Amino acid sequence: MILATLQTHAIPSTSTTELLVVAAFYFVVCxxxxxxxxxxxxxxxxxxxxxxxxxxxxMTLAAMAATLSGxxxxxxxxxxxQAGIGALFISLSASMTTPMxxxxxxxxxxxxxxxxxxxTVPDAVGARYRSPAAQGICAAAILVATITYVATNLLAxxxxxxxxxxxxxxxxxxxxxxxxxxxxxxxxxLAGVYTDVFQGTIKAIASVLVFVAVLRAGHGLxxxxxxxxxxxxxxxxxWGHLTPLAALSFFLVFGLGTLGQPQVISKxxxxxxxxxxxxxxxxxxxxxxxxxxxxFSIGLGVKAAVLAGExxxxxxxxxxxxxxxxxxxxxxxxxxxxxxxxAAIMGTxxxxxxxxxxxxxxxLPMAFxxxxxxxxxxxxxxxxxxxAAAAVLALxxxxxxxxxxxxxxxxxxxxxxxxxxxxMNWRGATRVGAIASMAVGLIVTLLLETLGFxxxxxxxxxxxxxxxxxxxSLLTFxxxxxxxxxxxxxDLDGDVQLIMEA
Amino acid sequence: MSRGSRVAxxxxxxxxxxxxxxxxxxxxxWFGAPTWGTWSMISGxxxxxxxxxxxxxxxxxxxxxxxxxxxxxxxxxxxAGFGIPMYFPAVTVETPLVLGLPLPVAIEVYGVGLLPxxxxxxxFALEFKSDGLDEAALVALKRRCxxxxxx
Numbered sequence: 001m002i003l004a005t006l007q008t009h010a011i012p013s014t015s016t017t018e019l020l021v022v023a024a025f026y027f028v029v030c031x032x033x034x035x036x037x038x039x040x041x042x043x044x045x046x047x048x049x050x051x052x053x054x055x056x057x058x059m060t061l062a063a064m065a066a067t068l069s070g071x072x073x074x075x076x077x078x079x080x081x082q083a084g085i086g087a088l089f090i091s092l093s094a095s096m097t098t099p100m101x102x103x104x105x106x107x108x109x110x111x112x113x114x115x116x117x118x119x120t121v122p123d124a125v126g127a128r129y130r131s132p133a134a135q136g137i138c139a140a141a142i143l144v145a146t147i148t149y150v151a152t153n154l155l156a157x158x159x160x161x162x163x164x165x166x167x168x169x170x171x172x173x174x175x176x177x178x179x180x181x182x183x184x185x186x187x188x189x190l191a192g193v194y195t196d197v198f199q200g201t202i203k204a205i206a207s208v209l210v211f212v213a214v215l216r217a218g219h220g221l222x223x224x225x226x227x228x229x230x231x232x233x234x235x236x237x238x239w240g241h242l243t244p245l246a247a248l249s250f251f252l253v254f255g256l257g258t259l260g261q262p263q264v265i266s267k268x269x270x271x272x273x274x275x276x277x278x279x280x281x282x283x284x285x286x287x288x289x290x291x292x293x294x295x296f297s298i299g300l301g302v303k304a305a306v307l308a309g310e311x312x313x314x315x316x317x318x319x320x321x322x323x324x325x326x327x328x329x330x331x332x333x334x335x336x337x338x339x340x341x342x343a344a345i346m347g348t349x350x351x352x353x354x355x356x357x358x359x360x361x362x363x364l365p366m367a368f369x370x371x372x373x374x375x376x377x378x379x380x381x382x383x384x385x386x387x388a389a390a391a392v393l394a395l396x397x398x399x400x401x402x403x404x405x406x407x408x409x410x411x412x413x414x415x416x417x418x419x420x421x422x423x424m425n426w427r428g429a430t431r432v433g434a435i436a437s438m439a440v441g442l443i444v445t446l447l448l449e450t451l452g453f454x455x456x457x458x459x460x461x462x463x464x465x466x467x468x469x470x471x472x473s474l475l476t477f478x479x480x481x482x483x484x485x486x487x488x489x490x491d492l493d494g495d496v497q498l499i500m501e502a
Numbered sequence: 503m504s505r506g507s508r509v510a511x512x513x514x515x516x517x518x519x520x521x522x523x524x525x526x527x528x529x530x531x532w533f534g535a536p537t538w539g540t541w542s543m544i545s546g547x548x549x550x551x552x553x554x555x556x557x558x559x560x561x562x563x564x565x566x567x568x569x570x571x572x573x574x575x576x577x578x579x580x581x582a583g584f585g586i587p588m589y590f591p592a593v594t595v596e597t598p599l600v601l602g603l604p605l606p607v608a609i610e611v612y613g614v615g616l617l618p619x620x621x622x623x624x625x626f627a628l629e630f631k632s633d634g635l636d637e638a639a640l641v642a643l644k645r646r647c648x649x650x651x652x653x
Contacts, residue, residue, distance in 0.1 A: 095622070103558030104555075107562065234593075245528075289616075498650055
């Protein structure tokens with residue numbers, strides 16, 4: 001499944017004058033915003049949690065930019081083109097995940113920041129269970145997942161720069177890395193969220209424009225469906241070409257797993273006026289659905305065009321978006337969409353670099369009782385180090401990079417959903433339960449993915465390692481917490497209890 | 503048993519049962535993925551999602567009846583949205599389209615993928631309690647928390 005989220009093949013060259021103009025404009029605006037924000041970054045709180053806070057629109061667009069990576073523009077439409085409607089199950093839960101996350105976490109995380117001055121997600125885990133060990137394990141899982149996830153995104157960025165500017169892949173990866181590091185290391189999350197506003201807007205506009213272009217080219221959604229049904233009806237069956245279990249696993253992991261995404265959860269710390277949380281689910285859900293239109297429309301539209309003989313069959317599924325832009329969109333729209341792809345990747349990389357740097361320089365030392373003297377300077381250095389490690393990984397053979405990237409999403413879900421999202425809402429949770437569930441999530445994900453990659457053992461079709469790891473870590477959390485229920489009250493500080501009840 | 507424990511106990515039970523049903527459906531894949539395995543996955547996923555949303559809503563001081571309504575709504579939408587399409591005949595070029603999609607897929611996409619949008623975020627906004635989030639209340643909360651830590 002997660003392989004589908006990775007771009008590990010070259011994108012067809014799309015270089016045109018119009019595209020170069022739009023792409024150059026995009027990078028200049030990003031650089032200007034980053035320079036402005038970098039000058040405002042003076043403390044580690046500015047660097048990790050945007051200092052005095054941000055407004056609702058900024059938070060919404062930043063959360064969206066961090067959530068929807070390049071997968072929505074490249075891997076997603078490609079997967080839909082290949083697997084049919086079953087691939088859409090990845091995004092079906094978008095209608096319900098933001099209210100779910102906001103009810104479970106938003107208020108409590110924001111108040112925790114107010115009272116305890118926490119700045120990272122592992123900070124919150126440590127505070128919830130009075131446990132530096134829990135904070136350390138959480139930080140270690142986040143750091144591993146971050147490096148691998150950033151590596152896969154940098155590789156995708158390298159391919160985009162290769163297609164637009166004609167750079168070689170190593171040069172594309174290195175220049176892309178340098179561009180993201182330039183604003184991530186100087187301006188931290190403050191630069192990130194303000195570039196995210198621009199990048200998120202580009203993504204949403206690109207998505208709506210493509211949706212309209214696809215409908216026009218295919219004579220409406222009905223015309224596209226009729227063409228597909230005439231040639232390949234199973235594609236539009238209830239599960240597409242996937243098994244029911246595989247499609248439903250997408251829905252569960254991308255639905256419930258949203259509660260464990262640190263790049264989104266950490267945004268709750270940043271909202272200046274917590275009363276504005278009232279409108280966050282409505283805004284975020286609307287923006288998410290608008291941006292997902294591209295994923296939905298290109299997958300279906302390109303399939304119909306290929307089946308009708310209007311486009312040549314794709315050599316590889318990830319070509320769906322580039323081939324649509326080349327053959328059925330204006331060069332200016334192609335420029336906006338490619339900028340949207342770069343925006344999606346850069347927004348995600350920035351968010352994860354910041355989270356990884358915080359885990360390395362703030363949470364891991366705190367787990368050992370150490371507090372860094374100059375967290376801002378160390379944080380900047382850690383951002384560069386993580387980006388460098390990820391860039392090196394990105395230039396390893398593609399299959400290995402894909403394998404490394406597999407861990408990220410499953411690790412976040414299986415380590416953070418029980419310990420943080422449920423732990424912040426259930427006073428019966430215990431420190432031992434949280435640590436055991438994080439350990440199970442980490443081990444099961446690594447073990448199953450490694451066995452599968454090395455072809456030692458393949459799970460039956462439809463059983464997703466991250467889905468299995470998620471339910472096993474959930475059950476471990478509840479069983480161990482129940483077995484150690486006598487410690488539940490002593491594992492919870494009075495002030496955290498007040499926050500949970502506030 | 504405190505109020506906090508009571509409001510959390512039902513969603514916790516839902517999450518445990520939901521996770522067990524998902525696990526059962528994964529186990530069924532080793533035995534040829536029978537139809538009951540699909541139903542186990544549908545009901546397990548629906549229970550997990552409903553229980554997670556109910557847990558957060560219940561702890562946000564929303565009236566129990568509304569929490570139950572939200573959880574029931576989500577449960578029905580997911581179970582019906584994924585369960586009903588299983589019993590339609592295979593789609594063909596003759597299958598009626600609803601808003602541009604074959605009926606079974608339209609139930610999934612518009613039912614599960616869009617219907618909750620007009621209910622959940624709006625209910626969240628209507629039920630959102632901003633008491634305790636203004637500056638004065640935050641100062642008071644910090645004071646109470648400091649006292650709680652010392653005690």
